[in-house]
Amino acid sequence: MTTSVRIALDAMGGDKGPATIVEGAVLALARRPDLAFSFFGKQDELGPLLAARPALAAVSRVVHTDVAVRMDDKPSQALRAGRRTSSMWLAIDAVKKGEADAALSAGNTGALMAMAKICLRTMPQIDRPAIAAIWPTLRGRSIVLDVGANIGADARMLVDLAIMGSAMARIVLDIERPTVGLLNVGVEEIKGLEEVKAASRILHETAFPALIYKGFVEGDDIGKGTVDVVVTEGFTGNIALKTAEGTAKQIAQYLREAMAGSLLSKIGYLFARGAFATLRAKMTPPNGGVFLGLDGVVIKSHGGADAVETAGAIDLAYAMVRHELLRKIRETLALALSEHADSADLPHAPARTALEAAKD
Incomplete structure (x- = not known):
């Protein structure tokens, strides 16, 4: 029998509580019977939820803690109050100990990143982790990173993001050599910050075997799907992500108002609601960002994720484990290390993690 993929779930993270996390696990297990779960949270809440779902209980365990990281905690506060005792830390620590293959949390993003970096540490050559999101486009889907982990990035960090993003794209998009673009204020090589232009020179001049560099892309290229992987630093990436999410909600609201405007509009909606459902599905980004x-x-996972969205994030964790994301990133980094070793003397721009920014 195939070895189970073990997911450590922070059952106390997010806005909707343990019941949503448990129900999401039920949905994911129905799709992927080789899943197993560790729930980290309050035993008196999780116990009855699992007891009512025997199939899930059979592949699950509960690790009790009554310490939760609050959504409004600064990362530094979360580390002081919840390090080694919170449901978030314990879920990550299960991965470090080899008791789980992946950790998932809908909790405080800054705290999760800070705890994950301290507990798991980064791969060799990688100074700062990044958050990668799956983005719906006119061509299908793309990977966009960094969408919020680091404020600022130097040329070497941007190149490393391109390498890691291409490794994820090989798994998620099933493309052997994904196309990569650097997000910029224009496609001309003379435009943009010096760090971005320096990264572009490295990517142009180096024959990276795992990706095809296409040059600069602009903001509208993200939705067009011009490239498979869009690389930027976390400040710009997070703004782009929140803008896209807000625009999707704005369009949905406009459509609802238009459909409710008259009796004829309401009748038209009855005939077109299947098309609107398809539109909504295409415009909604899949839940889950990969560190x-x-x-x-x-x-x-999104803080306000429902059970279906939680199951989608579990599916993403499952795919990252089954398709050996870490191995592919290590292999790609090892191949690339010698290719751009000469870039070691490039000046470094100041880059700040969410933890460092929160201290200000």
Whole structure:
């Protein structure tokens, strides 16, 4: 029998509580019977939930803790109050100890990144982990990173993001050599920050075997799907992500108002609701961001994710483990290390993690 993929779930993270996390696990297990779970949270809440779901209980264990990281905690506060005792830390620590293959949390993003970096550490050559998101596009899907882990990035970090993003794209998009673009204010080589232009020169001049560099891309290229992997630093990436999510909600609201405007509109909606459902599905990004660069698999679920979205994040964790994300990143980094070793003397721009920014 195939070895189970073991997922450590922070059952106390997010806005909707343990019941949503448990129900998401039920849905994911129905799709992937080779899953197994460790729930980290309050025994008196999780016990009855699992007892009512025998199939899930048979492949699950509960590790009790009543310490939870709050959504409004600064990362430094979360580390002081919840290190080694919170449900978030214990889920990550299960990966470090080899008791789980991946950790998933819908909790505080900054705290999750800070705890994951301290507990799991980064891969050799990687200074700072990044958050990679799956982005719906006109061509299908793309990978966009970094969408919030680091504020600022130097040329070497941007090149490393391109390498890690291409490794993830090989798994998620099933493309052997994904196309990669650097997000910039224009496609001309003379435009942009010096760090971005320096990264572009490295990517142009180096024959990376695992990716095809296409040059600069602009903001509208993300939705077009011009490239398979869009690389940027976390400040810009997070703004782009939140703008896209807000625009999707804005369009949905406009459609609802238009369909409710008259009796004829309401009748038209009855005939077109299947098309609207398809549109909604295409515009909604899949739940779950992957923390790339860590020596372990960590998935960030949306804080307000429902059970279906939670199951989607579990599916993403499953895919990262089954398709050996860490091995592919290590192999790609090892191949690339010698290719751009000469870039070691490039000046470094200041890059700050969410933890460092939160201290200000």
